[in-house]
Amino acid sequence: MLLEGQRVLITGASRGIGRATAIECARHGADVAVNVFKDSEATATLVKEIEALGRKIVVFDADVADPESAPAFVEAAVSGLGGVDVLVSNAGICPFHSFLDMPRATLRRTMEVNLFGAYYMCQAAANQMVKQGSGGSLVAISSISALVGGEMQTHYTPTKAGVHSLMQSTAVALGRYGIRCNSVLPGTVATDINKDDLADPKKREYMEGRIPLGRLGRPEDIAKVVVFLASDLAGYVTGAAVLADGGAFANFQ
Template sequence: MTELSGKRAIVSGASLGIGRGIAVELARAGATVAVNYRSNPDQADEVVAECKSVGGDAFKVQADVSVQEEAEAMMRTSIETLGGLDIVVSNAAYSDRHLMLESDMLEFRKTIDVSMWGAFYVVRSGAAEMVKAGKGGNIVVISSPHAHLAMPGAMAYNMAKAANDQMARTAACELAQHRIRCNIIHPGWINTPGERKFFSEETLKTESAKLPMKRLGEPKEIGRGVVFLCREESEYITGSTLTIDGGIQLPWRDMFRVEETAATAKPMQDNE
């Protein structure tokens, strides 16, 4: 694919998981990608190599996006290397799971700092550079169904993702005059290393088989969504949410109602 040939992109939190899938799919579509990582340069090197192997180009850039100065420096450094900026993907996130009354407040604040403030710093600094350049651009915020589903044990993450959605929609409104589009993606249950923090392999295998599509999603599927939103053919899409969740938010658990009715109901007669 060359849908994004010549485009210059930065993806935060791109050294593994969903961020890695996004970086690789952007590169596959022809973009040059700045691969942000926080603490594992070897993983970032692997992503850079994979981006190059699919026909794109990439380089790594270190920053902890929860620190405003680092996020802004990362943006400046990336743009110097890229020679401009067309696409910003805010993906970096952190989550720790505890019931509200049992929360470790350091972990709670870290979730907010990375997943909310980090997203804001990336979006704000990227938008500022795009406005300065005056050539428009695309911003994609990787949010979550947690933005509107009150998942127990994930209050900080729920809060952060709800803020992400409002941030992105407000940015879309404010930046439209500069021909900068801002959209949201809600991934479902995705096959990433981060899920292994909360679930065993056996749980992932057995529970994913119960989902509507009978499997976890893959990071590359989120990446393809980003490519779709950033291509020229999608230029009338802004302030929108693209859900890529395999139907996990559908009322699929209620299918028993249809199945049971079909199994027990007698056929209706024409004159009934």
């Protein structure tokens, strides 16, 4: 029960890594507030899972790209849970597209969701933590794509590098308030964001073949890293980036 009594906010929580993180945090004793966006069916099943674990859950439906959604989400969490101890900034999109004909709207939307959304949410949560005066933890889901390129991800990889950099800078800015800021860099994790790309058996086999542990990541693999970073076990860890990729980056040569 690494997070017993903690109030944890998670963005992009209806599916994938965000959903797994909400459930894992609840298993470790946390009450959760989840940001979702137009995904009522998946959200309803998540609520049932969290409540079955005996934990509270607050649901807030909004687009993280909207600057007003961040303070409103935090306000809803404070109202429902009494405060904010941890924010997990997870919401992200990756509409694969080639570089030379990248639509400006696709570039802009990816930046606004992945990077600006993370900024707004971290800022709003940090302000609440400073107000409470008892410290806290920001954990942002970056990606191995912050470290390597991707032909169809020229709009995506810069956002994930930005999220990683944001956590380094906020670690410096917020350390005096006892707020720790870290990022997680998942490798290839089988989620809705890449299910079409991995539907090709040859592509999936190729991706698995690059990973020393011999398999793609699961959302639960990343959720467990988030719980560690949010917990007192990581009490002296801030400004760090945890690469959770089954050894893939070490094998890129």
